[in-house]
Amino acid sequence: MEINWTKEVEARKEALLEDLFTILKVDSVRDDAKATPEMPVGPGPKEALEAFLQIGERDGFITKNVGNLAGHIEYGAGEELMGVFGHVDVVPTGTGWDTDPFEPVIKDNRVYARGSSDDKGPSMAAYYAIKIIRDLGLPVSKRVRMIIGTDEESGWQCMDHYLQHEELPDFGFSPDADFPIINGEKGNQSLYVRFRNDVAGGKNQLISFDAGLRENMVPQDATVIFTSSEADKIQTALEAFLATHPVKATLST
Incomplete structure (x- = not known):
């Protein structure tokens, strides 16, 4: 069966944008001042995680909230587990915006909002890819698990907690960089420089x-x-x- 993937995406464009805007409207910057045991990195990341999981539940997928730090949406069957790692937390907005960073707008065919490219937009695109495969009834030989974090931009508490309580995927990728696929990311290093004044x-x-x-x-x-x-x-x-x-x-x- 030949599939016109562009046509399938276009058929779901309005629904995809509606779901994406739902997530983008959540101010999900980590806020330790408002953190509680029920909101480990603040209310915004928790709200964005719950909103994403609700979309998965609405569409009939298996969903699970893992301690309000992470969660997953799962589809398929098989012994192997493929992970798709996304996150809904965002960095602070900073200054210089022409529009409200948490009121997404479309200009010149681009979505402008904090998180539209890192990483709410790519995560929603990956979710819809899974959804299209399910809607078309295509055969899958593995379980596919969309894993959603809430602390990728700061301390990675989300993945530390998730992997303590859930199964480690056999392999996976992160829709959090340049198209088409990323299966690893470069490390980073923080330097603290002290010098005479x-x-x-x-x-x-x-x-x-x-x-x-x-x-x-x-x-x-x-x-x-x-x-x-x-x-x-x-x-x-x-x-x-x-x-x-x-x-x-x-x-x-």
Whole structure:
């Protein structure tokens, strides 16, 4: 049987977008200040997880909430288990948005909202891929389990907890990067740098340096406060740097 996959997706486009928007509207930034035993990483991630599981339950899949930190939606039968690893938590919104980051909008055929590409959008696309396979009655030789985390952007409590209580898939992939498939991700390392705040023979002194919202986010902006007896020299060096780098900066005295 030849299947026109594009046609199958187009037939479900409105339903997919409706379900995606349901998830995107949830502010699922981790909030430790509001965390409780029932909401381990705050109310938003828990709400987004429950909303995703409710979609799976509505569509007739096996679903399970694992301690409000993770959950899964399962389809198929067989001895082997394939995992599809997604997450519904998002990084802080930051500034510079033209629209509300938790009120998704479509512009020029693109969905704009926090989490539309990392990772609510790809996760919903993967869910609908499973749903289309089920709807078409295609044969599957394995169990397929959509595993949904709530703390991927921070400490991975979700997967630590999930794997303590649930079966480890035999293999899998994560719809959380470039198309078409990712079966592994590069590691990361956090560096904490400490240095003296006086340089250049005492002519310059660093008072404070502040940048970024999370360790795993590219800093949107940075603010440095320092004292110096060489302001003109620093201004000239800054202008030279800006001339060859795609960033914006100002020096105020």
